Amino acid sequence: MAENREIAKEVIEAIGGKENIASFAHCATRLRIMVHDKEKINQKKVEEIDKVKGAFFNSGQYQIIFGTGTVNRIFDEVEKLGITGSSKEDVKNEAKKEGNVFQRSIRTFGDVFVPIIPVLVATGLFMGLRGLLTQPQILALLGMTAKDISPNFLLFTQVLTDTAFAFLPALVAWSAFRVFGGSPVLGIVLGLMLVNPALPNAYSVADGSAHPLTMLGFIPVVGYQGSVLPAFFVGLIGAKLERALRKRVPEALDLILTPFLTLLIMITLGLFAIGPVFHSFEEWVLHGTTFVLDLPFGIAGIVIGFLHQIIVVTGVHHIFNFLEIQLLEKTGVNAFNAIITCAMAAQGAACLAVGLKTKNAKLKALALPSSLSAFLGITEPAIFGVNLRYMKPFVMGLIGGAVGGFIASIFHLAATGMAITVIPGTLLYMNHQLPLYILANLAAMAVAFVLTWMFGYNDKMLEEVKTAGSSN
Known part of the structure; x- marks a missing residue:
């Protein structure tokens, strides 16, 4: 055109x-x-x-x-x-x-985890649908009770909901090998080795029905079902080791020796050193995260709901992927999702207020579609195209996010999955939480919209931004 x-x-x-x-x-x-x-x-x-x-x-x-x-x-x-x-x-x-070392590290962390998020989204949706279909109220509408559900049907749903987390180390190690320049198939095999059925199952060890193996008299060895960091570092170090070996091993022996040495060295390190160290670190991170989320009086919701979109602006928000995966894997639910959803909905509402209030045709044409994008879970057009440009709408959105986050935290809202939010995110709350999820988001949107309409924007600001831009 x-x-x-x-x-x-x-x-x-x-x-x-x-x-x-x-x-x-x-x-x-x-x-x-x-x-x-x-x-x-x-x-x-x-x-x-x-x-x-x-x-x-x-x-x-x-x-x-x-x-x-x-x-x-x-x-x-x-x-x-x-x-x-x-x-x-x-x-x-x-x-x-x-960027600095921290920014580059977070970017790399995101590069590893972003490709595996779609399968975790699907898993979360399966969990939500299973929760919906097994609710007593839904079963009553069908003239059924929990006893009427076929065991084979429950087994089928278990395959859908449990597979991704049971083999999560294979997904993470595959992606890490891909990002750091190794052979992804070696990453898959190393990840599967970390959850080999011959090892004591991590979940069974956690509930006391199994015990770790003791290697060399003092090293506890278990499977790493659901673990993230051990697989990440096995993938990072393994990819670099493979690349180093390929430079040194004669070409005639490369096909045999390089994968053999990579797998042998890395699974030894993974089970005896990397795994125990970083699994312990994961536990600390998880306990710290749950401590913050369990703070009384909705404090976690206020803080996270206010700060989340600021962190998105800085570009280091990929760190939350790790936290959400850990919450889902260990607790089966994700309290982060409900809070950050309110933060996103609030930015969309602030943008909507600008679009409805302005008489400038170009700004209206920009703001209204951008607000819809935010309500579908993508806030960048609203933030960078509208709210940050005039600043006050962004601040009003932060306040709305804090209010919505407070409500989500008070009512202990928690998603069955991750990575989808606002309107699509309702699929992660298809249980008794759905009315409260809608309430929290509507409250965040109402506060952000009203504050922006009353105090956050007028068309004089449009002229001020134009003047500032022309003077630069």
């Missing part, structure tokens, strides 16, 4: 021309661009381009939000203008050079 071609030309011009582009790719909603000189980017000009919902630097990349579908078309038009696109991995590798 001619319109998209013009937008592509405007994007290239606003970021300093073709010569300023080091590499570019796209994800589901954004163009991700690495530039040679940040100073050549005209931020105000980028934000004024039609269909742009926000633009910002994150993880070393200049990211321009267009939204699902639109970004693909803009990307195609940019390529037609003679700029060769890069793979997302190439752009990520460039971005990894940016």
Whole structure:
């Protein structure tokens, strides 16, 4: 389309021309661009381009939000203008050079866990559906009781809900090998070794029905069902070991010796050193997390509900993936989800208030779709495109998130899964919690909307932002 071609030309011009582009790719909603000189980017000009919902630097990349579908078309038009696109991995590798050690570490942590989240989402949905179908009230509507449920049906649901967590180390080790440049199949095998049925089952050891093996007279050895960190570090060290071996082993023996030595060395380290050390660390993290979530008077909900979207802005929120996986694996529920959902819903409501209150057609066209995106669980367009630009709506959203988080915490709301929130997130609360989940989110949205409408935005702020942008 001619319109998209013009937008592509405007994007290239606003970021300093073709010569300023080091590499570019796209994800589901954004163009991700690495530039040679940040100073050549005209931020105000980028934000004024039609269909742009926000633009910002994150993880070393200049990211321009267009939204699902639109970004693909803009990307195609940019390529037609003679700029060769890069793979997302190439752009990520460039971005990894940016930021401090902590930011780079969190980014890498996220790269390992993000690919396995979809299967954990599916597992959470299966758990929610099983909880719904086995509720006494639902069974009563069908003229049944718990005794009428077929044991084979329950076994089938158990296969759906338990498999991903039973073999979680295999998923984590596979992803770690992939990220750190090893052979993913070796990661899968090492992960499966950590949960080999020949080892005492971690769950059985936990409930006292089994006992750890004692190796060398003092090292306790168990299976690592549901563990994350042991598999992560086995994958990290194993991938680097494999790459080092390939450089030193003669080519004629590489096929035999490299996988043999990698598996032998890493499972020895995994069972006798890495596993015991990092499993203990996991327990400390879990106890610390549950301690915070169990704080009285809704304190956890207030703090997490207020701070979560600030952490999202910093780009280090992937650390929460680990915490949520640990909560689900150890307790079967995820109290984090309910709180952060309220934080996201509140940002969407603040953005909606801006969209409904403004008389500026472009801002209205940006804010209303961005608020819908937030209600579907993607807050970046609302945050970077609207709320942060005028700041007060973002703050009002933080307050709304704290109120919703407080309610979620007071009522001990907890999801059956992770990674889906707000409207899609209702699928994780298909039990007695659903009315309270809706209440907490509506409260967060109402507070954020009313505060933004009354104190957080007026069209004078639009002019102030334009003036500030033109003076830079």
